[in-house]
Amino acid sequence: MAVVETDPSANAGMEDGVRRRDFINIAAVSFAGVGVVAVALPLVNQMNPSADVLALASIEVDLSAIQPGQAIKTSWRKQPIFIRNLTPAEIEDAKKVDVGGLRDPESLEARTKPGKENWLITLGVCTHLGCVPLGAAAGELRGDFGGYFCPCHGSHYDTAARIRKGPAPKNLVVPEYAFTSDTVVQIG
Amino acid sequence: MSFPWAKHYEPTHPFMQWMDQKLPLPRLVYNAIGAGYPVPRNLNYFWNFGVLAGAALVIQIVTGIVLAMHYAANGAVAFDSVEHIMRDVNSGWFLRYAHANGATMFFIVVYLHIFRGLYFGSYKAPREMVWLLGVVIFLLMMATAFMGYVLPWGQMSFWGAQVITGFFSAIPVVGEPIRQWLLGGFAPDNAALNRFFSLHYLLPFVIAAVIILHIWALHIPGSSNPTGVEVKDEQDTVPFHPYYTAKDGFGLAIFLIVFAVLLFFAPNMLAEPVNYVPANPLSTPAHIVPEWYFWPFYAILRAFTVDFLWVPAKLWGVIAMFSSILLLFILPWLDNSPVRSTTYRPLYKWFFWLLMFDIVILGICGMKPAAEPWVRMGQIASAYYFAHFLIILPIVSRIERPLPLPNSITEAVLAKHKAA
Numbered sequence: 089m090a091v092v093e094t095d096p097s098a099n100a101g102m103e104d105g106v107r108r109r110d111f112i113n114i115a116a117v118s119f120a121g122v123g124v125v126a127v128a129l130p131l132v133n134q135m136n137p138s139a140d141v142l143a144l145a146s147i148e149v150d151l152s153a154i155q156p157g158q159a160i161k162t163s164w165r166k167q168p169i170f171i172r173n174l175t176p177a178e179i180e181d182a183k184k185v186d187v188g189g190l191r192d193p194e195s196l197e198a199r200t201k202p203g204k205e206n207w208l209i210t211l212g213v214c215t216h217l218g219c220v221p222l223g224a225a226a227g228e229l230r231g232d233f234g235g236y237f238c239p240c241h242g243s244h245y246d247t248a249a250r251i252r253k254g255p256a257p258k259n260l261v262v263p264e265y266a267f268t269s270d271t272v273v274q275i276g
Numbered sequence: 277m278s279f280p281w282a283k284h285y286e287p288t289h290p291f292m293q294w295m296d297q298k299l300p301l302p303r304l305v306y307n308a309i310g311a312g313y314p315v316p317r318n319l320n321y322f323w324n325f326g327v328l329a330g331a332a333l334v335i336q337i338v339t340g341i342v343l344a345m346h347y348a349a350n351g352a353v354a355f356d357s358v359e360h361i362m363r364d365v366n367s368g369w370f371l372r373y374a375h376a377n378g379a380t381m382f383f384i385v386v387y388l389h390i391f392r393g394l395y396f397g398s399y400k401a402p403r404e405m406v407w408l409l410g411v412v413i414f415l416l417m418m419a420t421a422f423m424g425y426v427l428p429w430g431q432m433s434f435w436g437a438q439v440i441t442g443f444f445s446a447i448p449v450v451g452e453p454i455r456q457w458l459l460g461g462f463a464p465d466n467a468a469l470n471r472f473f474s475l476h477y478l479l480p481f482v483i484a485a486v487i488i489l490h491i492w493a494l495h496i497p498g499s500s501n502p503t504g505v506e507v508k509d510e511q512d513t514v515p516f517h518p519y520y521t522a523k524d525g526f527g528l529a530i531f532l533i534v535f536a537v538l539l540f541f542a543p544n545m546l547a548e549p550v551n552y553v554p555a556n557p558l559s560t561p562a563h564i565v566p567e568w569y570f571w572p573f574y575a576i577l578r579a580f581t582v583d584f585l586w587v588p589a590k591l592w593g594v595i596a597m598f599s600s601i602l603l604l605f606i607l608p609w610l611d612n613s614p615v616r617s618t619t620y621r622p623l624y625k626w627f628f629w630l631l632m633f634d635i636v637i638l639g640i641c642g643m644k645p646a647a648e649p650w651v652r653m654g655q656i657a658s659a660y661y662f663a664h665f666l667i668i669l670p671i672v673s674r675i676e677r678p679l680p681l682p683n684s685i686t687e688a689v690l691a692k693h694k695a696a
Contacts, residue, residue: 218445219564239562241578241646
């Protein structure tokens, strides 16, 4: 190599310290870099949820058997879903709260469908670190605010499943859903 | 590099001479852990734990490879395949208990190894790189141990995976997509279990590679020693072989006895009974608790319960937990005292033991449920942990007047000998 560098013909095209060989170096390295990125994309993308996982994205649930005060737990995208039929007292409790003072300010109306505000449908996934809160099944602890209670790190949710106390940053997530009839709801 | 008085490798047998010309592997071994590597003469038993950690890694790799021959990484059968190993596979119970308790032994010796580094100031110049690589190994170990714990697909496996990957959802905006990317789904499932198995198999070999760098970096300045005084001449050292091969061999025997007692008499002492219940995505165990070696970090994670400076409590917890380990990367520059060994640091010694006590308190808080008084204690202990490294350590190393150091390792050894 040293011999090549000192050969005057190698510097024939040199202008302002730029050699023709520099172009070859930059072009070769850039081309290889583009190749590396092109190969890295599928290697990274394969980690994302696959088509069969995404295909489970929507379910239908019949609500007719759920009495006021009762809740059921079902599964959507491999995650638990809580469907609760709120009692009038619970609705009143949720409405009494000063929304502005909440950690994640949202009214009960915003978290339910118009005219169906007794149906509270949320993910059963604590927004702290993803545990399933207690309170959906009969006899479980419902926390200081009468909604749900996550035993992992002590997050308390109120009757509208809004975070009131503990480390969770957000209210329990309300998934996208629609009533397809009076008693059937489609989630997802 | 080695000291000028190191013995030279001079093979006498014609085959070894031939070998030395073609592939000087025996020369490498001779100069790394043989008679050609002079080591301070005063190393105490705390210097055994590096070798023991290496032995623990070998045990984990060997038992892990054979377990992988019987395990199936599929959500439908993973739990049953572990039971199959326990009940049907010949000696399967032994291999699985050895692997599960081997992880505990690995962390015990690594924590003692880190303790040695902290007490005797092994992280200080010229050994900063040895320390930094050690922290990298520690992080890799934690990732490997976590993913290994998910594989049996019991309740604690599943919910541990849910909680740990939940850390990433604390990151603003991109957190949730990152979590789904890591899991390959919306919750831990087959995709997550499979990739964790793949990575759990890979990472120990990455650890082995970083260990080679760790030892390489160590062999440039050579080992530190309990006085913290550098080697001055030949009197201060003995050849690694036979002196420390023998001492490490003795330590290894003690290690194996302790391991055998744990393995044969109390294999489930540190296991969570609820992990013998198959994973159920619809029901969280009443009390999620990580393996014992993560307790102090878990306590720091849970220490934040209120939002603070517009940053949610959850994100603070995750930042604090990662920082508690990442802090170790800057430790060599936080401690400015030129004296390495805590033995000669009368003021720092108090704070050192206070930190050890603090870490034990954190461990207890991490083990307990998230209720008072453990939350408040965890908060105080977490605050102290950070205060130790970021406030106390830099100040103490500036104002402290250390005790007089011995002039040489030999002088220290002979003085001790005379006193006895």
